[in-house]
Every structure is written in C-alpha cells, then in structure tokens.
Amino acid sequence: MVGRYLKSFSIFEIVVIALMATIGVAIKPVISPLVHIITGPLYIPGGAVAGGLYMMWIVLGAGLIGKKGVATIISLVQSIMVISLGLYGNHGLMSLLTYLLPGIVLDLYLFLFRVKKFNLGNYFIGGILANISGTFLVNLVFFRLPFIPLMLTLSAGSLSGGLGGLIAYNIVNRINKNEVLRELLNRRGYNE
Numbered sequence: 001m002v003g004r005y006l007k008s009f010s011i012f013e014i015v016v017i018a019l020m021a022t023i024g025v026a027i028k029p030v031i032s033p034l035v036h037i038i039t040g041p042l043y044i045p046g047g048a049v050a051g052g053l054y055m056m057w058i059v060l061g062a063g064l065i066g067k068k069g070v071a072t073i074i075s076l077v078q079s080i081m082v083i084s085l086g087l088y089g090n091h092g093l094m095s096l097l098t099y100l101l102p103g104i105v106l107d108l109y110l111f112l113f114r115v116k117k118f119n120l121g122n123y124f125i126g127g128i129l130a131n132i133s134g135t136f137l138v139n140l141v142f143f144r145l146p147f148i149p150l151m152l153t154l155s156a157g158s159l160s161g162g163l164g165g166l167i168a169y170n171i172v173n174r175i176n177k178n179e180v181l182r183e184l185l186n187r188r189g190y191n192e
Contacts, residue, residue, distance in 0.1 A: 017065070098138050105129050105133040124162050
C-alpha cells in the first residue's frame with residue numbers, strides 16, 4: 001500500500017518534496033543564531049520563533065503539491081537527514097519524533113477540514129499548527145518549561161508559524177505569476 005501511494009507522485013513532485021525538506025533543514029543553522037540574538041535577552045526559546053521559518057517549507061511543499069500526506073513525507077525526509085547526517089539540532093532518535101510531528105499535525109488538519117486547495121487561511125493556520133506542535137513536543141521532551149513560560153513560548157511560536165505560513169502563501173502567489181512555473185504546475189493539475 002505504501003509503495004502504491006509513493007508511486008502516485010511524479011518525479012517533479014518528488015523533487016519538490018526533496019527540495020522543501022532540504023531547504024527546511026539547511027536554513028536552520030543560518031536562521032537560529034540570528035533569532036537567538038533577539039530572543040535570548042527576552043528569555044524566549046529561539047527555536048519557537050525561528051521554527052516558523054523552517055516550518056514554512058513544510059507548509060509550502062504541501063501547498064504546492066496538494067496531495068494527502070505530503071507534509072508528513074517532507075517531515076520524515078527532514079528527520080532522516082538530521083539523524084543520518086548528524087546535522088544541527090540533532091537530538092538522536094528523538095529527532096524522528098520532533099521533526100515528524102509537525103508534518104503529521106499539518107496533514108491531519110488538511111484531512112479533517114478536507115482542504116483541497118490552499119488559500120491564505122490554510123497557509124496561515126498550517127504554519128501555526130506545524131510550529132506550535134513542534135515547539136510543544138520539543139518542550140515536552142527536552143525543556144519541560146513551567147506553564148506560563150510554555151504558554152509564552154507557544155504564543156511566540158504561533159505568531160512565527162503564522163508569519164511563515166503567510167510567507168509560503170506569497171511564494172506560491174509569485175510562482176503562479178511566473179508563466180513558466182505556472183504552466184508546469186498547471187500541467188500537473190495544481191491550479192490554485
């Protein structure tokens with residue numbers, strides 16, 4: 001059944017999945033130190049704020065491809081990359097869970113609300129759900145913050161995730177304005 005599901009993806013879609021996963025992992029060591037400069041003095045965990053920018057790629061991939069389970073696949077690829085390559089933020093096998101949960105939560109949202117085509121609200125809510133689920137799980141596994149700091153962290157993560165979703169929405173709009181990319185996506189049935 002898994003094999004049949006994976007065969008439903010075109011080579012173009014697989015490349016998009018790989019690209020979104022790779023960019024999401026590669027951007028983390030660049031963005032995190034910059035965000036920590038701002039969040040450190042405020043005692044806000046920087047990962048919650050920076051997470052909106054790396055969760056953006058999961059939301060963007062799911063929005064571009066528009067098939068069930070894409071966010072989970074992107075997250076799974078990210079977790080495998082982080083574990084196997086020992087990249088930044090590696091927490092051993094726990095990375096499998098902490099990277100995978102945001103994709104599962106996003107796909108669950110898309111499934112429960114029967115989202116067929118992404119709109120602005122779906123990108124925004126998708127970014128929020130992906131980032132706060134990842135932030136919450138990392139807190140549960142590693143930080144174990146008390147209730148009030150946890151709520152502040154989740155609030156910051158929610159804002160950051162929503163902004164990441166809005167950035168993803170704008171990227172898709174720019175792609176749709178590009179005639180060559182729009183034609184490529186239209187041939188694949190991704191009209192927005």
